[in-house]
Amino acid sequence: MSAQVRQRDRVAKAVLYAILTVGLVVVVGPFVWMALSSLKPEGEIRSVPPTWLPEHWTLDNFRDLFSRLDFPLFFFNSAFVAVAVTLGNLLFCSLVGYALAKLRYPGKKVLFLAVLGMLMVPGMVTFVPQFVLVSNMGLTNSYAGLILPFLVGPFGVFLMRQFLQSIPDDLIEAARVDGAGEFRIFFRVVLPLCRPALATLGILTFLASWNNFLWPLVVASTEDKYTLPVALALYSIGQNRTDFGLLLAGAVVVVVPVLIVFLLLQRHFMRGIATTGLK
Amino acid sequence: MTSAPAATAPAGSVGTTPDRPTGSIRRRQRLRRALTGWAFSAPYTVLFLVFMAVPVVVSLVMSFTDLRSTDLRNPFAVNFVGLDNYTRLFSDDLFLRSSVNTLVFVVIGVPLTIVLALAAATALNSGLLRFRALFRVGFYLPVVTSIVAVAVVWRFLLDPEVGLVNNLLRVVGIDGPAWLFDTKLALPSLILMAAWRNFGFLMVIFLAGLQAIPGDLYEAATLDGATRWQQFRNVTLPLLRPTLLFGGVVTGIGYLQFFEEPFVMTQGGPLSSTLSVSYHIYNQFGFGNYGYAAAASYVLFVAIVALSVIQFRFLGDRK
Known part of the structure; x- marks a missing residue:
């Protein structure tokens, strides 16, 4: 296999991984957001810009x-x-x-x-x-x-x-x-x-x-x-x-x-x- | 090969030897077998008849009556009304509206789900991929979760003011639309969510289908100079056709009955733009119009059978 073909394969693989990872974030992200938001106080869930990790963890x-x-x-x-x-x-x-x-x-x-x-x-x-x-x-x-x-x-x-x-x-x-x-x-x-x-x-x-x-x-x-x-x-x-x-x-x-x-x-x-x- | 029949002949003739059971013994044996068979089958059959098979028939009979919830205590007040319910259905604006919505949901949702699933399955099948199990499990995750819970989460994600989606759009300077409050965008939002939730199921089925395709077919195609795309078009797709057909039929049957999504996210609104046939049936049932609801459910049943037949025509064997 020539170096050029191998190079192209590597790029193709990187693109594939990138697309799949974006897909994974879109699919799993809502569940992560759900779990983290359930541990935030009401005000923080609605805050703009949004927070990912709760600033105030709560079990309320x-x-x-x-x-x-x-x-x-x-x-x-x-x-x-x-x-x-x-x-x-x-x-x-x-x-x-x-x-x-x-x-x-x-x-x-x-x-x-x-x-x-x-x-x-x-x-x-x-x-x-x-x-x-x-x-x-x-x-x-x-x-x-x-x-x-x-x-x-x-x-x-x-x-x-x-x-x-x-x-x-x-x-x-x-x-x-x-x-x-x-x-x-x-x-x-x-x-x-x-x-x-x-x-x-x-x-x-x-x-x-x-x-x-x-x-x-x-x-x-x-x-x-x-x-x-x-x-x-x-x-x-x-x-x-x-x-x-x-x-x-x-x-x-x-x-x-x-x-x-x-x-x-x-x-x-x-x-x-x-x-x-x-x- | 010639010795095979000779070898089996003695074994096969055992039953016809002179001391074969007489008629009465054979009859008793047959009775015994019948009793054994039905002893195993009876518990299931009774429950199946009472709670599934009979209701299917009763539903059809009901659809020709004016049965209402108030008639349950007084069965003599119920009248046969022929095809009245059905003729009323097809002049009921809400029913027509819900039929169009359901059709759009299926006609856009099913191909979208299949394309997403096929893309994911092909990517995961393209050899030598690390973290394959991780992606597979991740993509499958939403399939096992309750639609109600998922719909609650998405209703908040799509909230125009404080939802995460519009919040993220705002970060990049885009003023997000009102999603579920927009008559043009509400149904597409539900379709996207359904595809998001269901493509993992088809992906697993397609993966199994892809792995059943012999590798030497691709080798031969490569030797003939076929590009990846040509291999996909001319090797993968034709061989995957039965699996695609199965996926299309199963997804179509599910989508034709969509109900939880509008129930939780939009209550059928805005302006009935997300009212589905199932939701309409549920509402009519809630108003006590049992006969009318049964008629609508039979129309849905016919649509499900028709959709399956159409897909078999298009995707089934073309020999």
Whole structure:
């Protein structure tokens, strides 16, 4: 390679790095600004020219959030609903995924097609009748009402079925020959092998539930059932709409736990997307 | 090859040996299998039917009625009104306005997101790059965060008086616009924010797609004297087409339903310039017009199916 070509390559690489770095600042910058501003007093957030690091560090915004407002409860509601929804999806989707992948029984094809078709249906199409249903069951403004419609979903079945198909039949057959019952085979032999798929499904389901907005907005009618996004959205358009510090602290409470989990488990995220996205 | 059928023949004939199960045993086996299969499927199926499949059908039925929130306790007050809701929709100025806004959001937002994602994926795939993992994780960061929280942050960043964006513009001597308070700029601002939040997702998918392209194709192209751009046009893009199609469809389905962004940032304003179809449905639901909201949601459903079909036509296999 001639010196000239090498020189040109080096310049090209430097330009590439520069562009990517600018991109990174634009993407990550708002989160850094959010976190730093939540630690500033109200006046400083609005100061011109802006400060980056707080001149006066303060936890007042968080103190307000956790004492004047009911954010500990909203946090609990979000976590409780997300855990319940995740456990439900893990159990029900792996059960039916196993049946679809490994068992032969009448009606199986129809069931799978119905689930696949559901992947196409937007939440907007079902939420009105879902609300009518839940309110006829007397479950509006209850945890059951927040959880039940999300306890199963089409995506999880699709993911688990794809994964379970890769488990060798011989293994299941051998357990059957040993006289193990069907559910014993499933819980003792099959499920332990599904750990990677379960991790992916668990993370994606938890995240979707944590960030879910429309349904809890519609179902939770009093503050004690608000989830974090609902509380944050309603405060941000309500009487606190100009409380920058308070709302940014609220955004921190919604976003930071998720970011920490993401940074710890990013491998599972990326794999989940690559395996479900490309099939 | 000739020995293969011979070798499998005995194994295959096991089931037809004289002592094969009699009819009643076989029937019992089939029943057993059916019971096992449905024992595994039943819990999911019940929840799926009650909370997803039936509501899809009920939604369609509802859209032909004048169901209102006040009728929930008194089902006999509900009347079938045929296509009334649908004809009303298409003479409802707000619905038409929200449809145009949603269409603009999709038609500009989807290609913008795809181009950003493809650029980032290509850059990160261009070999020998240090800090690759850092960039990848960084660009993906907004994808996992709540749209509501992100929208709150951006509403402040774009504040005309004290927002960071206009503050930075002021430093270089530019008087920034009113962003979310400007009827011409509010929707583009939301589109930019959506692209900012979502391109990382497509980037990861495109990266996986790029890595599946065999390296010797590029070697062959280089030997033929193809420039980088020509390689991109003639090798990368055609081979990436199924992945691009997937990305376009998924992003399009998401953007057609955009709701949180205007809810938090503009409440659909100024002057309905950011009212989306989903937001309109939510408002109608809030007014208690359930039948009308169901009809609007079915129109949105049809649009989603249509968009997917169109993209398959354009980007799918052209063999």
